Amino acid sequence: MTKNTTTQLIQEVVDYLIETDTNELSTWGENRTEWLKQGGEQLKGIDKVIAGDLRIKKDDGSIGTYQAFRVQHNNACGYYKGGIRFSTGVNQDEVQTLAMLMTLKNSLHDLPYGGGKGGVHIDVRKHSKRELKEVSQAFVKMVQNDIGPYRDIPAPDVGSGPELMDWMTQAYKDLHPNEPFINTFTGKSIKNGGTKGRGESTGIGTFLSYYYLVDAVLNDSLEVNDKHSDKRDMIKAIGEKENVKVAVQGFGNLSRAAAISAQNAERKHTVIAVSDSRSTVYNENGVDAEKLAPFKEENDRLPNADELKEMGLEGDVLDPMDILTLDCDVLILGAIEDQVTEANQADIKADILVEGANGPVTSEADQYLTEQGKVIIPDILANAGGVTVSYLEWIQGFTNDVKEKEDILEDMSQRMKKVSERVYGSYFSSEHDESLRFLCFKLAVVRVIDLMKRSGKII
Known part of the structure; x- marks a missing residue:
């Protein structure tokens, strides 16, 4: 999905909610339409885009330049949360789209996070480990004032992984001495505060x-x-x-x-x-x-x-x-x-x-x-296991209560089962011939807008 198709689906959901009596909005009263319009406009926008070129000295002595982005979409449900991908497919539209989907995914799964996403346009297969480390550290320098355990918590994505998260954690620690750092990134190696089973x-x-x-x-x-x-x-x-x-x-x-x-x-x-x-x-x-x-x-x-x-x-x-x-x-x-x-x-x-x-x-x-x-189980429902375990890692960083792999995966499974049962129950009982994707977007949008009105983001 592109940013345009995502915003279009958000608008379709908002229009549907305005025109249709639904149980989810039964207590919203006479301001329902205005709240939905205001919330929909905010969800179609982006809170902040951090963009720039990362430059490093490569092993052959030349200078490598890489476009990089961190997008913060919406934080009504909590701190921005989302991965950083290292890929030749990275561009600003893609990262914005993925940040919007993270907002909706975290909302659907009742996680205390908003949506964020990052990306670096790079072919990881053509770079040495040292070069990737340099790019990782340069990325942290670019976004250092916009991330943190109580602001925006990145994680791995396509082309990245625990090693890169370890490098980024160390870079953030060096740039912000005497400040909390261990929960700034999730998806770290187990020995560096990561969670088993991630x-x-x-x-x-x-x-x-x-x-x-x-x-x-x-x-x-x-x-x-x-x-x-x-x-x-x-x-x-x-x-x-x-x-x-x-x-x-x-x-x-x-x-x-x-x-x-x-x-x-x-x-x-x-x-x-x-x-x-x-x-x-x-x-x-x-x-x-x-x-x-x-x-x-x-x-x-x-x-x-x-x-x-x-x-x-x-x-x-x-x-x-x-x-x-x-x-x-x-x-x-x-x-x-x-x-x-x-x-x-x-x-x-x-x-x-x-x-x-x-x-x-x-x-x-x-x-x-x-x-x-055919039945399509959409991404914002199906692929939330990673961010759910990232949440458990984030909690672990505060409590130092390290769980075993079986316990972590069981916790994740039960959380996903609860959300899945709610979604499937709503889908099959609905009088409307809507797709699972539309339903998931609807449930997610309702929660985000509800939190917007409770926090005063919409009046």
Whole structure:
């Protein structure tokens, strides 16, 4: 999704809330319309953009220059919170869009955070560790007066990770001696105050957002309006299969964890394919994500056909985009944005799509696939495992109460289950034929605007 499509959807939600009597707004009284208009305008805007060029001396003696951004969208729900991505896809529009989605994600999941996002336009594969460290430190210098444990708390994202967060934490500490620093960044290494389970939390949460949907349908715990009975029946049919076929796009931290979660789920799921930017590994009878993971981590790619044989694994090596149109029940999208588009939407065979990445389904494809009877679990619901565990890390930094990995992931899972059950319950009982994405935006927007009016941001 672009900033324009995100703001458009926010406006559509606000218009809907103005025109429709909803339980969420039953106590707002005669000022409801004015509050919604004011709140909607604020949500379509940006609080602050910090932008500049980072310059470092590279290993060959030349000067490297990199565009960098930190966007603070809205802090009605709490301190700004969001990752920093190091990628050649970074630009101001992308970072603004991601910051807006963070506001809505944190709101939907009842986290005490607003939305922020950062990015550096850089190809990490073409830089040494020293150069990346220099870029990380330069980024902190650029934003140092706008971040902090009680202001804006960055985290890892695409192309970054615990090592970069450690470097940034140290840079902030050096620039602000005798000030609190340990909670300025989350997603740090465990030895540097990070939380166990953070690396796989987003992927596990992505899979669970789908699993909780099937659970709710199979347990008949949902009140289902006739408008959604066909989708209920489709989900139930998938849940009752002896073997659910899953394809997972991407094989980074998120997708590896999602694939392994599917492979080890209580109900039988077969991961028939995984992919990265170079290839898709496919086997109708299943690929072993746990065996592929160490190879990917060591080589930064999936194995070719000969290497699969050497590993004792069977499978075909296909083009990377083939993953999207394979015959499967569930497609987990854990790579990058804009993967399912008008160009390939008609070829999507999965009945349930789960957005582990941010914005992998364009708005046009989302509308088309929803009209075709497919269910798309949107990013702001599905991929919140990481920010939820970041919240637990932030709390840990204040209390020094270090939890074990199993306890952290259980806490995250239960929080996501509670939100998922609320969303799915509202979706299936609704008299309106709206998508899950629209519903999630609606619930998130209502909470943000409610907090705006309570804090005096709108009158």
